[in-house]
Amino acid sequence: MAKFKLGSSIILVVLITLSVVGACQAFVFTDPTGLYSTTIWDQWVYQAHHSTAQITVFYGEGNYDLLYFESLGTVADDSVDLLAERSIELYGDPGGLESFQLETPLKTMDVAGQSGLSCVYTYEDARGNTLWEYRVFLLLPGNQGFSIALSSDKPWVRENPPLLEDILANWRWLL
């Protein structure tokens, strides 16, 4: 009986390990315009028909799981603080996002040597679902705005999810 228990425990540990390893399998994604590369978990699927030269979109397993990177082009803001503050103000203004609420204040972060600001906010989509979005604002040399966003209908995006940590840890600017 004890042998059986030990055997099943080992199998269980192996299975859990395999599933964790499997879950963390990732591929290297290189931006078609040659601006950046990073790793994306296999469960996140690139959406060619929603992506353009400016925006790259991935869908996750959940119905609302969404990851996207956007090159804004030249912005007039002199600092990433101004870009982030202006964006948040516009999201909250009429014509912005429905029931917009800043859940965590802006905090500084580093993305492969470029300092940026991140925050988490919630808003309602047209069907009344509350969506959570983790947003990173960056201002690259030449006043090129850039943004990374991860959203879901679940609040897991709020707690520095491992997916985002992996993306940011493996981020490389190619310019």
Next chain:
Amino acid sequence: MKTSRLQRWFGPWTVVLLFFVLLSGSVQAASLGERFERTLGGSAVPEILKQYGGEHVLPIGQRMWVEEIFRRLVEVTEREDVDYTLTILNSSELNAFALPGGYVFITRGLISAIGRDEAELAAVLGHEITHIERKHGVNAVLRQMGLAVLLEVGVMTLDLASADLLRVASATLLQLVSLGWGREAEYEADLSGQALAVKAGFDGVGAVSLLDDVFTVGSEDLPMKIFRTHPDTRIRRDRLEAALVSFWSTPVVVEDRDVVERLNASRNSKQARRNDPGGRYVVIVPDEGAGLHVFDQQVRQYVTWFENTKVHDFAWSPQGQYIALIVNEGSQRQLWIGDRWGKKTKSVGLSGQAITEMSWSPQGNQLAILVDGPMGSEVMVTYLEADVLLQVGGDFTGESSIWLDTGLYFAHGDMWYHTSAPKVSPVTIRNPVPQVLQRQRILSPTVIKEGNTIRLTRPSLTIP
């Protein structure tokens, strides 16, 4: 007759003094007139907002796009005394109008109907801005009140700041605004608005396609009120189409013809023409009488497009989204456009005239064609998205044409000539913010109705 010394001395000075009095009067009149315009327009704004459901706030991205188009148009206006403002009205009606003093209005319904076509939106806003530039509104009000003459002979005698006058003028303005400022004013706003849009870097064809879209709607109730005062929209559309060629440069002789000839030869090489720029198809030969024989490299199969059609010539668009063909249709030699799945999307034919050659614009949205006429082949340009035909070769006929980034070149006799379209600059938001995307949960196939059958296609794919 003798004049006294006093008369001789004061005579010229009197003239000078009178001149300055009149000048200062007219400057004051101009300034008073401008103030009156602004006050008059402003007085009608609350009533307009009330009638059209108040102000509508567009989503951030769309708002920035509309504002940027408006800003570019205002930047090239001539009147410096006008402070232009744009208001989006919360109405589903398809409407736009302008009030004296710089107030431009457009409904959310019209913005929605226009979609993301910046040339069409620039045409609407250019039209409305022109009404203000040319003082159509204020003149119509004064004309209606019988005061136009007074304004012209000397506004100083008229108390334009009078509250009574303003009240009556404002009521007249509200009556007139729904009717338009008169047929001639509308014609002028059409053409000058189109020219303003071109000057601001938009494609002037937007004014034509806008009217075509209204025709497509085809209902008595739906056409925009901005066209209400025009019983014959066809005339307006044709005038706008005819004006398009005026924006092209006059053809001039090309000094360095060798470069153009080399480029033309390389472009016309069989190899260059066969390959789809998208990398999927290779056209084997235009099959005489049996369509176009194509090898699909993705599924490694031969397919025939445009079956039972005699294809004389073909050319892929620069981005490979379309293929243009010269085909025999009955006794006519026509231009056909097909998509990259071999489906015909458009045809251009001219009664009794054969189309003999074609050349895509570098952007892939226009085609230069040579059309056989009594004096030789006329050099014409047609649009992919609009039914227009412009004779851009001026008095010259052409034997061959090539369209490069620097413009359209055509051979005439031993010479090559160059002409170019006005520069079109796509709208770029000056100070963008990151978009907020939402996941689209269902990928619906496109439903295409063809006669009695319905065809479902996969959602369109685009390569970033």
